[in-house]
Amino acid sequence: MTESQSESPSEPESTPSRRALIGWGGAGLALGAAAAGGAVAMTRTGDDIAPTAAEAGAAVDFHGAHQAGIATPVQDRLHFAAFDVTTDDRAAFVRMLKDWTLAARRMTAGAAVGEGAYGGLAEAPPDDTGEALGLKPSRLTLTIGFGPSLFEKFDLADRRPEALVDLPQFAGDNLDRNRSGGDLCVQACADDPQVAVHAIRNLARIGFGKVVIKWSQLGFGKTSSTTPDAQTPRNLMGFKDGTRNIAGTETGRLKKFVWVDEKDGPGWMTGGSYLVARRIRMHIETWDRTSLQEQEDIFGRDKGEGAPVGKAKERDEPFLKAMLPDAHVRLAHPESNHGATILRRGYSFTDGTDGLGRLDAGLFFLAYQRDVREGFIRIQRNLALDSLNEYIQHVGSAVFAVPPGVRDQDDWWGSTLFSGEA
Numbered sequence: 001m002t003e004s005q006s007e008s009p010s011e012p013e014s015t016p017s018r019r020a021l022i023g024w025g026g027a028g029l030a031l032g033a034a035a036a037g038g039a040v041a042m043t044r045t046g047d048d049i050a051p052t053a054a055e056a057g058a059a060v061d062f063h064g065a066h067q068a069g070i071a072t073p074v075q076d077r078l079h080f081a082a083f084d085v086t087t088d089d090r091a092a093f094v095r096m097l098k099d100w101t102l103a104a105r106r107m108t109a110g111a112a113v114g115e116g117a118y119g120g121l122a123e124a125p126p127d128d129t130g131e132a133l134g135l136k137p138s139r140l141t142l143t144i145g146f147g148p149s150l151f152e153k154f155d156l157a158d159r160r161p162e163a164l165v166d167l168p169q170f171a172g173d174n175l176d177r178n179r180s181g182g183d184l185c186v187q188a189c190a191d192d193p194q195v196a197v198h199a200i201r202n203l204a205r206i207g208f209g210k211v212v213i214k215w216s217q218l219g220f221g222k223t224s225s226t227t228p229d230a231q232t233p234r235n236l237m238g239f240k241d242g243t244r245n246i247a248g249t250e251t252g253r254l255k256k257f258v259w260v261d262e263k264d265g266p267g268w269m270t271g272g273s274y275l276v277a278r279r280i281r282m283h284i285e286t287w288d289r290t291s292l293q294e295q296e297d298i299f300g301r302d303k304g305e306g307a308p309v310g311k312a313k314e315r316d317e318p319f320l321k322a323m324l325p326d327a328h329v330r331l332a333h334p335e336s337n338h339g340a341t342i343l344r345r346g347y348s349f350t351d352g353t354d355g356l357g358r359l360d361a362g363l364f365f366l367a368y369q370r371d372v373r374e375g376f377i378r379i380q381r382n383l384a385l386d387s388l389n390e391y392i393q394h395v396g397s398a399v400f401a402v403p404p405g406v407r408d409q410d411d412w413w414g415s416t417l418f419s420g421e422a
Helices: 051-055 090-108 148-152 193-206 251-257 284-288 292-299 328-332 376-385 387-391
Strands: 077-085 141-146 184-190 211-222 273-282 347-353 359-369 392-402
Touching: 077 193, 077 359, 090 141, 090 193, 184 193, 184 273, 184 392, 193 211, 284 359, 284 387, 292 328, 292 387, 328 376, 359 392, 376 387, 387 392
Parallel strands: none
Antiparallel strands: 077 184, 077 211, 141 184, 141 392, 211 347, 273 359, 273 392, 347 359
16 A cells, blocks of 8 residues: 556467377367467557457467566456475476466467367366356456565575565564465466456366465456556445556556566566565454545545545646655655555455454555565565555565566576576
8 A cells, every 4th residue: 555579379289189188187288279269469568458349358469578567557466376386306397387487478468378178188186267258358467476585495595686685574464374485476367356266276287296385366457557547446444445556558667666677686577576465454343443634545546536635636736745744655756755655456355254243354465576575575664654544454475576577489597597498
């Protein structure tokens, strides 16, 4: 909660039969299934897509200099999963990353995994779990990241980026170890929740014996936008969130604040980014009994228009000194943080109740940046005095190095990191 090369999907490849290949639970790696739904191709340069394309369940191109799902126009739904590695066989892990890439390439284009959910060998599990049959791509994007703990495995210690730091303890943190960390993550975003869940489910199945899901989070109601002309979304507190967020069309700001440059090091991260994921519980019931004036003072914006204090329109430049010293917008603003700026892709969540009649609800915060030390950490430390802290608590946390995009049909997730196998 802070202020602040592509090509069209190709035809399915022709590959050996499932009997000739081993993997994916013995079901094989054949990729002969036809694409489902006749996906509408779109490029991933950061430009927004036409509403008609979105309604048609358009496909976001999987290939590019950067991974999709960062500067891509934010979809409506999320399924985020953090995995722990359970194998010490580097070759098997790399094989899994390649298998994941094949599956991700197909699912984001609207195609089934492998030979599909039916019609294959009756004696073997199908390659695809089937719940997305007949559904369109729904702008599905899949984004992979590598956690600090991964670099303790496979002789990768000397390849860990300096910017991939373990997050310090912040004021007010009450982190659940079962909802924190992870050796790697996959962020699945789509306009159809079943498409997003299907993607994570199939990757987990393909990874059986090599990885296991440590924790996951479903999200709805995007709370930030990367599309400049779109209406700013509202969080569960009813306030517009992400008014000043970096847009996918702002190539200058993306280069400055989001994409890792070759001079930043290490070389395998050039074109990538760093992701901070935080599960933020909102004390909804307490907030709902707070007066409107106090709510607006806490945020530093009015609840209706979203205008900063003393201004008329949401996108008017805020006059920070007109806000209370502990107002959220004032403390989170780049001017209060030596220019620190991050790109947010957060989602609301509600996971039932806590057993005491209170909603377990809040914000699943996702932020991409060029350097975690100069981005999230700097901002979060400044938010120690934020008056909003009375109504929220960070209960889950993770940080990941997000490598550059998959360049073409011969490339795969993590190829730059595992350069020996590339």
